[in-house]
Amino acid sequence: MKINSLSEITHLISNELEQFNGLFKQSLKSKVGLVDLVTRYILKQKGKKVRPVLVLFSSKLAGGINERSYRGAKLVELLHTATLVHDDVVDNAETRRSFPSINAVWKNKVAVLMGDYLLARGLMLAVEGNDFDFLGVITNTVKRMSEGELLQISKTRKLDNDEETYFKIISDKTASLLTTCCEIGARAATNDEQKIAALKNYGENLGIAFQIRDDILDYIGTSKLFGKPLGGDIKEKKLTLPLIYALKNSSQNDSKQIIRLIRNGGKKLNVKDVIEFVQRNGGIVYAEKTSKDFAQKAIDSLKIFNESEVRSALESLVSFVVDRNS
Amino acid sequence: MKINSLSEITHLISNELEQFNGLFKQSLKSKVGLVDLVTRYILKQKGKKVRPVLVLFSSKLAGGINERSYRGAKLVELLHTATLVHDDVVDNAETRRSFPSINAVWKNKVAVLMGDYLLARGLMLAVEGNDFDFLGVITNTVKRMSEGELLQISKTRKLDNDEETYFKIISDKTASLLTTCCEIGARAATNDEQKIAALKNYGENLGIAFQIRDDILDYIGTSKLFGKPLGGDIKEKKLTLPLIYALKNSSQNDSKQIIRLIRNGGKKLNVKDVIEFVQRNGGIVYAEKTSKDFAQKAIDSLKIFNESEVRSALESLVSFVVDRNS
Numbered sequence: 001m002k003i004n005s006l007s008e009i010t011h012l013i014s015n016e017l018e019q020f021n022g023l024f025k026q027s028l029k030s031k032v033g034l035v036d037l038v039t040r041y042i043l044k045q046k047g048k049k050v051r052p053v054l055v056l057f058s059s060k061l062a063g064g065i066n067e068r069s070y071r072g073a074k075l076v077e078l079l080h081t082a083t084l085v086h087d088d089v090v091d092n093a094e095t096r097r098s099f100p101s102i103n104a105v106w107k108n109k110v111a112v113l114m115g116d117y118l119l120a121r122g123l124m125l126a127v128e129g130n131d132f133d134f135l136g137v138i139t140n141t142v143k144r145m146s147e148g149e150l151l152q153i154s155k156t157r158k159l160d161n162d163e164e165t166y167f168k169i170i171s172d173k174t175a176s177l178l179t180t181c182c183e184i185g186a187r188a189a190t191n192d193e194q195k196i197a198a199l200k201n202y203g204e205n206l207g208i209a210f211q212i213r214d215d216i217l218d219y220i221g222t223s224k225l226f227g228k229p230l231g232g233d234i235k236e237k238k239l240t241l242p243l244i245y246a247l248k249n250s251s252q253n254d255s256k257q258i259i260r261l262i263r264n265g266g267k268k269l270n271v272k273d274v275i276e277f278v279q280r281n282g283g284i285v286y287a288e289k290t291s292k293d294f295a296q297k298a299i300d301s302l303k304i305f306n307e308s309e310v311r312s313a314l315e316s317l318v319s320f321v322v323d324r325n326s
Numbered sequence: 327m328k329i330n331s332l333s334e335i336t337h338l339i340s341n342e343l344e345q346f347n348g349l350f351k352q353s354l355k356s357k358v359g360l361v362d363l364v365t366r367y368i369l370k371q372k373g374k375k376v377r378p379v380l381v382l383f384s385s386k387l388a389g390g391i392n393e394r395s396y397r398g399a400k401l402v403e404l405l406h407t408a409t410l411v412h413d414d415v416v417d418n419a420e421t422r423r424s425f426p427s428i429n430a431v432w433k434n435k436v437a438v439l440m441g442d443y444l445l446a447r448g449l450m451l452a453v454e455g456n457d458f459d460f461l462g463v464i465t466n467t468v469k470r471m472s473e474g475e476l477l478q479i480s481k482t483r484k485l486d487n488d489e490e491t492y493f494k495i496i497s498d499k500t501a502s503l504l505t506t507c508c509e510i511g512a513r514a515a516t517n518d519e520q521k522i523a524a525l526k527n528y529g530e531n532l533g534i535a536f537q538i539r540d541d542i543l544d545y546i547g548t549s550k551l552f553g554k555p556l557g558g559d560i561k562e563k564k565l566t567l568p569l570i571y572a573l574k575n576s577s578q579n580d581s582k583q584i585i586r587l588i589r590n591g592g593k594k595l596n597v598k599d600v601i602e603f604v605q606r607n608g609g610i611v612y613a614e615k616t617s618k619d620f621a622q623k624a625i626d627s628l629k630i631f632n633e634s635e636v637r638s639a640l641e642s643l644v645s646f647v648v649d650r651n652s
Contacts, residue, residue, distance in 0.1 A: 016424060030473065030475055032473050032477045032480070033480060034476050034479065034480035035473060035476050036475070051600050061640075086438050086439070086442060089415070089434060089435075090435045090436050090438050090439060091435075092436070105555075108415060108416070108434060108481060109416045109417075110476065110479060112412050112415050112416050112438060112441075112470070113412070113416060113472045113475050113479075115442075116409075116412060116436075116441075116471075116472040116477070117469060117472035117473060117476065119442075119445075119468070120468035120469035123449070123461075123465040123468075124465045124466060124469060127458075127461055127462045127465050127466075132453075132458050132461075135453055135458075135461055136453045136539060139446050139449040139450045139453050140446075140450060140453075142442060142446035142449075143443060143446035143447060143450060144444070145442075146440070146442040146443035146446060147356065147358050147443060148440045149439050150358055150360050150361050150436065150440070150443065151358045151360070153360065153435060153436060153439075154358070154359060154360035175573075198448075232335075256389050265561060277528050309462060
């Protein structure tokens with residue numbers, strides 16, 4: 001079944017999500033006017049809330065949603081928001097979810113400090129709730145996310161990346177947080193390490209499938225009204241799976257020429273040439289297959305749980321992620 | 327007695343500091359080449375290590391330096407380093423300790439992510455050591471530091487600050503971390519809440535005295551070879567204690583004129599005019615007196631401890647801070 005929007009999946013927990021939204025809003029309040037102004041701006045943008053959804057579904061599947069699940073959901077959403085705010089500084093991004101980015105409105109200064117503030121607020125929730133298990137998980141995730149992005153930057157600068165490093169980068173920068181969402185949701189509901197491991201496994205494979213899809217969309221996206229423009233990764237000299245595969249599977253001459261084109265950049269670089277090269281050499285097909293393999297692994301991880309509406313919802317979430325076109 | 331360098335005070339714990347330096351270096355290692363490169367660059371710069379010194383002395387005074395003291399010292403130095411790296415992005419600073427700043431060498435991108443990485447590494451130390459008391463203290467400090475800086479930014483943009491807000495800003499952005507150093511050092515060595523409170527009090531008052539002195543030096547510094555140039559705060563439209571006092575104690579006409587000068591900025595703004603205005607209206611004398619008042623409070627906080635070489639060292643540290651000329 002083709003899933004067209006996230007709400008087709010999340011209606012099962014619509015009350016819980018509403019409660020989460022209220023709690024999340026409360027947790028962002030500050031006595032400092034500027035902080036309040038920026039957080040209200042962030043709240044207006046209404047993200048998809050994929051991470052809180054993962055926490056809540058994981059709790060529900062592992063035993064039931066409780067107070068700790070909500071705290072975990074707030075924690076991961078605060079952390080995610082903090083990283084988005086910092087990422088827009090890192091990428092010099094002008095917009096986010098079709099709104100001008102924080103750095104565009106208030107400058108890098110405020111964006112860097114707001115990211116730090118949001119991260120600290122998230123960690124404080126865990127401290128206040130005595131969720132020390134969450135703190136261990138989340139601090140390791142912050143480290144992996146920043147390390148993953150730094151590894152990507154250094155590979156980008158050298159225009160040098162292989163499949164093994166690519167998987168390490170996306171596991172650290174993207175999948176780690178989704179794994180953490182599932183782990184936190186599971187730990188909030190159960191002590192059963194087998195269930196926790198299964199949900200972590202689900203999150204890791206979902207995260208990798210998600211990021212590969214994201215990287216594919218840089219090559220095949222069509223109506224990208226609100227997304228990043230086609231070929232953005234190419235212009236930024238980011239070597240992702242479709243291109244890594246194509247470079248390995250074309251003649252040495254061809255791949256050298258493509259690398260030279262990307263390295264020189266500027267006006268001579270027509271991203272269409274690179275996209276065509278990748279298509280001709282099977283890069284898209286290979287990446288799509290790989291993404292589906294990880295999606296299947298994610299679905300298989302849930303087999304230890306009895307069939308249920310919640311398990312089906314998590315399975316549908318996987319299809320939604322790997323089939324999406326934007 | 328006039329203290330000319332920090333080493334006159336720290337010789338009491340020189341072995342412990344050496345051990346700290348080795349441990350700190352180890353805790354910065356990473357498998358990601360770029361991370362390792364940047365941390366080695368940071369280590370070359372050899373800061374004064376005021377914060378680890380405070381942790382170690384606080385432990386020594388409260389009962390004795392132990393393994394947890396070293397972990398606390400690493401934690402605060404990692405957090406401090408993270409905030410310096412982010413501050414240089416926030417301030418667009420080109421140099422730090424006479425070296426080009428991280429953002430100048432590797433761009434904002436890397437600096438933002440490295441700050442996040444260093445913060446996460448610090449928190450992980452506390453998680454790994456089961457120092458949950460440290461985590462509570464430190465996450466609240468990260469929140470206060472970013473909130474304090476954001477409050478300063480909003481006051482700066484409006485060119486509007488009063489003494490009460492000034493003290494809130496410097497307590498949050500500067501004193502909170504020094505208080506945390508003393509608290510962590512104390513908690514590592516004792517459960518005696520009276521001793522812990524006394525050392526926290528010492529740190530808070532030391533921190534405020536320190537920041538006021540820093541703000542005075544913007545008006546009276548002479549040989550600032552490696553420091554920030556004279557009048558930097560004025561150019562950045564930061565209203566600190568000397569100016570806040572002078573504005574309140576001059577005629578309405580005079581203060582309006584000075585505010586206009588600062589607001590317009592640019593070539594017409596001669597910082598010497600502002601400095602002279604502040605001196606003429608008693609701003610420097612008042613700020614110096616205030617700084618010494620807080621210094622005295624810091625020294626008085628230690629009275630619950632018996633006289634000892636360590637207590638004397640912490641007292642000397644206060645004098646060093648409020649008498650320094652750079």
